[in-house]
Structures are given as C-alpha cells and as structure tokens.
Amino acid sequence: MSIQWAELPSALQSANLQAMQQIVPQLAEIEEIKEQNQLKLLSAFMQCRVASNHLLGSTGYGYDDAGRDKLAEVFACYTGSEAAIFRHSFASGTHALSTALFGILRPNQQMLCATGRPYDTLIGVIGLNGKGGGSLAEFGIGYQELALCAGGTPDLKGIAAHAKNSAMLYLQRSCGYDSRPALSLSDIAKAAQAAKTANPNIYVVVDNCYGEFVATEEPTHHGADLIVGSLIKNPGGGIAPSGGYIAGKAALVELCAQRMTAPGVGAEVGSSAGDVLRQLWLGLYFAPGVVAEAMKAGAYATALFSILGYEVKPSAGAPRGDIITAIHLKNASNLSTFCNQIQAHSPIDSHLSLQPWPMPGYNCDVIMAAGAFTLGSSIELSCDAPMRPPYTAFLQGGLNFAASRAAILQAAATLQP
Ligand SMILES: *Cc1c(COP(=O)(O)O)cnc(C)c1O
Numbered sequence: 525m526s527i528q529w530a531e532l533p534s535a536l537q538s539a540n541l542q543a544m545q546q547i548v549p550q551l552a553e554i555e556e557i558k559e560q561n562q563l564k565l566l567s568a569f570m571q572c573r574v575a576s577n578h579l580l581g582s583t584g585y586g587y588d589d590a591g592r593d594k595l596a597e598v599f600a601c602y603t604g605s606e607a608a609i610f611r612h613s614f615a616s617g618t619h620a621l622s623t624a625l626f627g628i629l630r631p632n633q634q635m636l637c638a639t640g641r642p643y644d645t646l647i648g649v650i651g652l653n654g655k656g657g658g659s660l661a662e663f664g665i666g667y668q669e670l671a672l673c674a675g676g677t678p679d680l681k682g683i684a685a686h687a688k689n690s691a692m693l694y695l696q697r698s699c700g701y702d703s704r705p706a707l708s709l710s711d712i713a714k715a716a717q718a719a720k721t722a723n724p725n726i727y728v729v730v731d732n733c734y735g736e737f738v739a740t741e742e743p744t745h746h747g748a749d750l751i752v753g754s755l756i757k758n759p760g761g762g763i764a765p766s767g768g769y770i771a772g773k774a775a776l777v778e779l780c781a782q783r784m785t786a787p788g789v790g791a792e793v794g795s796s797a798g799d800v801l802r803q804l805w806l807g808l809y810f811a812p813g814v815v816a817e818a819m820k821a822g823a824y825a826t827a828l829f830s831i832l833g834y835e836v837k838p839s840a841g842a843p844r845g846d847i848i849t850a851i852h853l854k855n856a857s858n859l860s861t862f863c864n865q866i867q868a869h870s871p872i873d874s875h876l877s878l879q880p881w882p883m884p885g886y887n888c889d890v891i892m893a894a895g896a897f898t899l900g901s902s903i904e905l906s907c908d909a910p911m912r913p914p915y916t917a918f919l920q921g922g923l924n925f926a927a928s929r930a931a932i933l934q935a936a937a938t939l940q941p
Pocket residue numbers: 616617618619643645696697698699700731733734754
C-alpha cells in the first residue's frame with residue numbers, strides 16, 4: 525500500500541496545490557519562530573551548564589536527583605520563570621493543573637476563570653459537575669466564571685469587578701474543545717493587568733496546554749505568575765513518555781510542590797528511574813522543531829479544508845495561539861470518517877477502526893484518532909472529537925509535516941460534501 529498524490533481526484537489535487545501555495549508565508553513565519561525558540565533553548569542549556577550526568581536518573585526517594593532539578597531549571601530559564609517542576613511523574617496535564625489549583629487555593633478563597641467553561645477534565649477538579657470526589661468545591665473553594673467577549677477576548681471589566689474577591693485568575697490559553705480562538709499573549713497580559721490593578725495579591729495562572737513554543741515567548745513573559753502543561757503535548761517534543769510541568773513564581777511553584785508529594789516534603793523527592801530523564805531532555809530539546817511541524821500541519825489543514833468549503837478555526841491566515849485546528853464536518857458520519865482516515869494514515873495502529881467511547885472526564889462520547897508512539901500523545905498527529913453538534917474534528921499535532929499532510933489530504937478525499 526502506498527500513499528501517492530497521483531491517485532487522488534483532480535479537484536483535490538488542485539486544492540492541495542492551492543493550499544500549499546497559500547501557506548508559503550505562514551511556513552516561513554513558523555520556521556522563523558522555530559529558529560528563535562531553538563536558539564533560546566540552546567542558550568538556556570548552555571547557561572544552566574547541562575552536563576552528561578544530568579541525563580542519568582536516580583532510584584528510591586530521588587534525593588539529589590541532579591538531572592531532574594537541572595531539567596526544571598532549564599525549563600524555568602527558557603520560560604522566564606523563577607522556578608519550575610518538570611517531571612514524568614505527573615500522570616497528565618490535568619494532574620499538573622489539579623496539583624497547581626489545590627496547591628495554591630485555600631478554603632473560602634475563590635478561583636476566577638475568565639476564559640469561559642474550562643477544559644472538560646477540569647470540571648471534576650473544580651466540582652462543576654456537582655459531584656464530590658475531592659473537588660475544590662468540596663474543600664470550600666469558590667468558583668466564578670466569566671464568558672469571553674465576542675471575538676474571544678477576556679472580559680476586562682468583569683475581571684476588574686471580580687478580582688477583588690478572588691485569590692486566583694485562571695486563564696485557559698488554548699481553545700480546548702471550544703469554538704473560539706486561542707488567547708493571544710497580549711490578551712493574557714491585558715487580563716493579568718486588569719486583575720492585578722484591582723487586586724495586587726491575585727495570582728494569574730494559565731493553562732498553557734498546546735501553547736508552548738507556538739510563539740517566541742510564553743505567558744510567563746506576559747504577566748502570568750504560573751503556567752501549567754502536559755509533556756505528552758508540546759514541551760515533550762513527541763519523545764517524553766509522560767509528564768507535566770508547573771513553572772513561574774518560586775513561592776507558587778513551592779506551594780505546588782508541597783501538594784505534589786507531601787506537605788513538608790515538596791520537590792525534594794521523586795526519582796527519575798531508568799532512561800526517562802534522557803527522554804525528557806531530548807523531548808524538550810526537540811520541542812521547538814516538533815511544534816513547528818505541528819504548526820505547519822495546522823496551517824495546511826486550515827487552508828485545504830477552507831478551500832474545500834468547510835468552516836475551519838482558526839481561519840486561514842489568522843494568527844495561531846495553539847496547535848489545534850477545528851474543522852466543522854457538518855455531520856456525525858463525516859466526523860467518524862475523518863477521524864478514521866487520520867488513524868488509517870498513522871505510523872502506529874493504522875489498521876484499527878475507531879469507535880466513540882465515554883471517555884472519563886467528558887460528558888459525551890468521544891472519538892479519537894491516536895496512532896501514536898506515545899499512548900494518547902497529541903503532539904503527534906491526532907484527532908479528538910466529542911460526538912456532539914456541530915461535529916467538529918479537533919486536529920492537532922504531527923511530528924512530521926510530510927506525513928501529516930498525507931494523512932490530512934487522504935482524509936479530505938473520503939468526505940461527502
Ligand atoms: C489537554 C489539555 C488539558 C489536560 O491535559 P491532559 O494531559 O489531557 O490531562 C487541559 N487543558 C487543555 C486546554 C488541554 O488541551
């Protein structure tokens with residue numbers, strides 16, 4: 525079985541050519557961002573004097589795990605943070621976010637979320653499903669939510685009005701499964717400023733999942749006190765086998781560390797056994813390039829599906845704040861076909877057919893294409909779609925643009941207009 529452009533219908537071949545021509549300026553811009561980020565990252569490695577012994581792990585309690593601490597130092601340096609935790613032992617991005625929320629917030633305090641409803645898996649953490657199970661709500665931590673303004677920018681007046689009664693302003697940078705643009709770094713800065721003007725003691729925490737390395741700076745350079753993310757997304761570079769990070773103000777990172785292990789113990793423990801540190805180092809080092817490949821796949825998918833008459837977000841040529849491309853596929857059958865084609869053109873498990881399933885943390889069935897080297901990794905070409913109107917495929921990742929482009933084009937070939 526081979527993948528050849530020549531076998532595609534001629535209309536699709538010309539759409540492919542047109543899309544490739546259309547994205548020439550974006551590809552150049554993505555290369556420019558990649559180069560800047562790679563050099564900044566190399567500088568951070570040099571400045572922190574990363575040495576060969578830092579690639580080795582430890583066992584047991586992991587006291588004096590120099591590589592683990594050095595890795596966190598490099599990530600802090602790159603993101604302009606005072607401190608960081610960057611570890612394989614976070615089970616997921618949600619685990620890292622939950623650790624940060626529970627680490628910082630105290631009973632009777634309030635979390636103010638200014639980016640509308642948070643990502644599905646945070647619903648249970650906050651307690652918005654009305655269930656207990658150890659949620660923030662069960663510990664007496666209040667929650668207030670502000671919808672985004674039309675156009676997807678934060679409600680600065682609302683933030684100013686509610687910041688006084690809140691201990692934390694929470695912003696989700698990426699669109700998640702929502703139909704809205706990713707927050708720009710300048711919108712994050714404006715939201716942070718509005719909150720801090722009203723309440724100088726407020727902490728600004730950003731869910732940075734899918735946003736890392738997309739621009740030449742991070743939210744920590746733009747007023748965020750803390751950023752949190754997953755290592756099976758952007759900063760793991762497709763190589764990290766698991767993990768998450770928390771980076772920002774040292775005092776906040778310390779609070780999170782106490783919650784992560786045990787109060788009084790903090791980040792002093794936690795061994796990185798086996799080869800995992802070397803994988804995290806390599807993944808981080810590759811991340812600017814891998815994110816650039818994913819951004820190219822996103823730019824291509826956006827252009828191709830717009831040309832084919834589908835509604836796509838972000839729209840063709842619009843600035844990107846994450847690696848997600850949302851494609852409205854009009855009906856359940858197209859959505860299922862699209863995801864199955866992405867799976868069928870993946871390097872791993874290409875022979876499997878997909879079924880929607882009730883994934884933990886989501887309120888409807890989800891169909892997922894994930895033919896990945898790392899289970900569930902969404903820096904690799906993957907497609908998640910909640911099976912609900914408007915039947916949107918959330919396409920993300922792609923370690924390699926040529927392979928991603930083939931999968932996206934083949935998927936387009938199978939859709940019913
Ligand atoms: C993926 C994601 C999360 C949660 O990360 P998991 O690793 O899936 O637990 C949180 N917020 C956003 C915006 C995400 O994209």
